[in-house]
Amino acid sequence: MRxxxxxxxxxxxxxxxxxxxxxxxxxxxxxxxxxARPPYMPQLDLSGxxxxxxxxxxxxxxxxxxxxxxxxxxxxxxxSSLRIAAVATFITLLVGYPIAYAMARATPEWxxxxxxxxxxxFWTSFLIRVYSWMGILGNEGVLNQVLLWAGLITEPLQILNxxxxxYIGIVYTYLPFMILPIYxxxxxxxxxxxxxxxxxGCSRLSAFWxxxxxxxxxxxxxxxxxxxxxxxxxxxIPSLLGGxxxxxxxxxxxxxxxxxxxxxxxxxxAVVLLLILIIPIVLFQxxxxxxxxxxx
Amino acid sequence: MxxxxxxxxxxxxxxxxxxxxxxxxxxxxxxxRSQLVTVWAGFSTRWYGELLTNQEFLDAAWVTLKVAVFSSxxxxxxxxxxxYAIVRMxxxxxxxxxxxxxxxxLVMPEVITGLxxxxxxxxxxLDRGVLTIVLAHTxxxxxxxxxxxxxxxxxxxxxxxxxxxxLGCSPFDAFRLVTLPIIAPxxxxxxxxxxxxxxxxxxxxxxxxxxxATTLPIKIFSSIRLGVSPEINALxxxxxxxxxxxxxxxxxxxxxxxxxxxRETRAGERTTG
Numbered sequence: 001m002r003x004x005x006x007x008x009x010x011x012x013x014x015x016x017x018x019x020x021x022x023x024x025x026x027x028x029x030x031x032x033x034x035x036a037r038p039p040y041m042p043q044l045d046l047s048g049x050x051x052x053x054x055x056x057x058x059x060x061x062x063x064x065x066x067x068x069x070x071x072x073x074x075x076x077x078x079x080s081s082l083r084i085a086a087v088a089t090f091i092t093l094l095v096g097y098p099i100a101y102a103m104a105r106a107t108p109e110w111x112x113x114x115x116x117x118x119x120x121x122f123w124t125s126f127l128i129r130v131y132s133w134m135g136i137l138g139n140e141g142v143l144n145q146v147l148l149w150a151g152l153i154t155e156p157l158q159i160l161n162x163x164x165x166x167y168i169g170i171v172y173t174y175l176p177f178m179i180l181p182i183y184x185x186x187x188x189x190x191x192x193x194x195x196x197x198x199x200x201g202c203s204r205l206s207a208f209w210x211x212x213x214x215x216x217x218x219x220x221x222x223x224x225x226x227x228x229x230x231x232x233x234x235x236x237i238p239s240l241l242g243g244x245x246x247x248x249x250x251x252x253x254x255x256x257x258x259x260x261x262x263x264x265x266x267x268x269x270a271v272v273l274l275l276i277l278i279i280p281i282v283l284f285q286x287x288x289x290x291x292x293x294x295x296x
Numbered sequence: 297m298x299x300x301x302x303x304x305x306x307x308x309x310x311x312x313x314x315x316x317x318x319x320x321x322x323x324x325x326x327x328x329r330s331q332l333v334t335v336w337a338g339f340s341t342r343w344y345g346e347l348l349t350n351q352e353f354l355d356a357a358w359v360t361l362k363v364a365v366f367s368s369x370x371x372x373x374x375x376x377x378x379x380y381a382i383v384r385m386x387x388x389x390x391x392x393x394x395x396x397x398x399x400x401x402l403v404m405p406e407v408i409t410g411l412x413x414x415x416x417x418x419x420x421x422l423d424r425g426v427l428t429i430v431l432a433h434t435x436x437x438x439x440x441x442x443x444x445x446x447x448x449x450x451x452x453x454x455x456x457x458x459x460x461x462x463l464g465c466s467p468f469d470a471f472r473l474v475t476l477p478i479i480a481p482x483x484x485x486x487x488x489x490x491x492x493x494x495x496x497x498x499x500x501x502x503x504x505x506x507x508x509a510t511t512l513p514i515k516i517f518s519s520i521r522l523g524v525s526p527e528i529n530a531l532x533x534x535x536x537x538x539x540x541x542x543x544x545x546x547x548x549x550x551x552x553x554x555x556x557x558x559r560e561t562r563a564g565e566r567t568t569g
């Protein structure tokens with residue numbers, strides 16, 4: 001009996017507050033907008049019996065999804081989210097790899113401290129970390145003041161409210177997610193392999209490319225997915241740092257829902273976003289499983 | 297001999313400068329006297345004073361704290377149960393769906409989670425406010441708790457539990473007296489994680505709240521949309537300070553626990569060996 005409760009309570013909770021809500025989104029994405037509250041049609045009235053259910057199903061259609069393909073705002077937003085997430089992931093890798101590498105090469109007494117320094121920002125509010133860049137990148141921000149003072153520029157650079165600021169925001173906030181998996185693969189690496197490579201006549205650089213880099217592949221792949229997947233649906237970063245020309249789908253969904261109050265289209269945007277995300281998520285799980293098997 | 301080169305030293309210095317400078321600048325500017333956030337006009341704690349008298353921020357902080365305490369506690373209970381079910385129950389009907397539902401919220405974009413929960417609450421006619429935010433936060437943070445706890449559960453020696461059962465413990469007592477103390481560090485860090493996630497969340501709270509409940513992130517977001525404000529700098533500094541003290545304390549405690557555990561295992565090895 002107790003065993004049953006242990007499974008049943010979290011199970012029912014997730015069914016009621018995760019699966020069913022998602023089915024509702026799916027259903028509303030097939031519905032039409034209506035001006036009454038809640039603003040969508042049709043609504044299922046089970047008291048009407050079978051006839052009501054049949055009517056209900058016959059009124060559902062793919063109109064919202066067709067609408068998404070005809071208005072180029074949406075597919076441009078999907079594409080630009082994918083592109084921004086991909087570019088930002090690549091930059092995060094370039095920034096994160098040397099840090100992870102240096103951490104793994106630090107003396108063992110130093111490593112827990114370095115690790116804590118990487119994890120600490122993760123516990124700090126995401127919103128505040130994004131906000132901190134608003135004061136730096138603005139036209140009168142710290143960065144422009146420093147550059148003007150140094151005489152490197154003659155008039156302030158417009159960085160805030162551009163896509164560049166969005167890249168900086170993503171790299172900054174997701175950097176720990178890139179560093180940690182790479183660090184953990186590099187830390188476990190057997191260093192005698194490097195010595196062997198050098199004894200056999202490899203230069204340090206080619207030893208890195210031929211030995212270290214391939215051995216850290218699992219960490220790189222994991223880190224890239226951990227940055228790429230959440231970056232696609234990001235809302236806070238583009239809305240605070242991005243400008244009007246920065247199209248990201250998380251922001252489009254938010255605006256569709258809160259500003260236009262078009263629930264069916266917002267739901268359709270969500271469904272398509274999820275379909276896009278399924279591919280990287282499945283790929284990620286597969287590589288994780290493979291990595292786990294390889295360790296055994 | 298470890299190679300610690302100039303290259304490594306440089307990348308660590310630049311890397312940590314990148315991670316910490318923005319927050320340090322934010323903290324420095326929170327002590328700026330000027331209303332104009334970009335011009336330095338001398339040291340002042342004026343904005344902290346204004347923060348303390350700003351009733352809206354205080355109310356929002358109180359709502360946030362309530363939500364975080366309730367949702368993280370509930371999430372810890374549910375997440376630990378879920379972890380136990382996944383690791384210990386073996387096969388049960390619907391296990392695949394169950395583990396899928398535990399992992400899915402971890403990768404689900406917040407906008408989708410928020411939207412779907414809002415549509416549920418409207419569908420069942422639940423008034424939106426503190427309760428609905430608690431329900432929403434519990435749902436996604438229980439998944440994080442269950443991941444943290446299940447990795448600990450999977451790693452510990454089951455023989456200990458079986459010994460307790462053999463010695464006449466009921467399964468519940470075996471859990472309470474043997475399993476729970478062993479997984480306690482994971483349960484505590486799960487709670488802390490859930491608590492921070494809840495404190496931090498803007499998107500899901502914005503979708504699931506009503507006019508009656510404004511959380512701190514929602515309040516911060518609406519005031520920074522228009523630009524940088526000195527009051528928010530002060531508030532951010534307070535929050536950064538709390539997190540820093542919390543994380544350092546937690547890591548010192550866990551370090552001490554690890555040292556103690558090692559001592560105990562060594563003592564155990566001596567007595568058995």
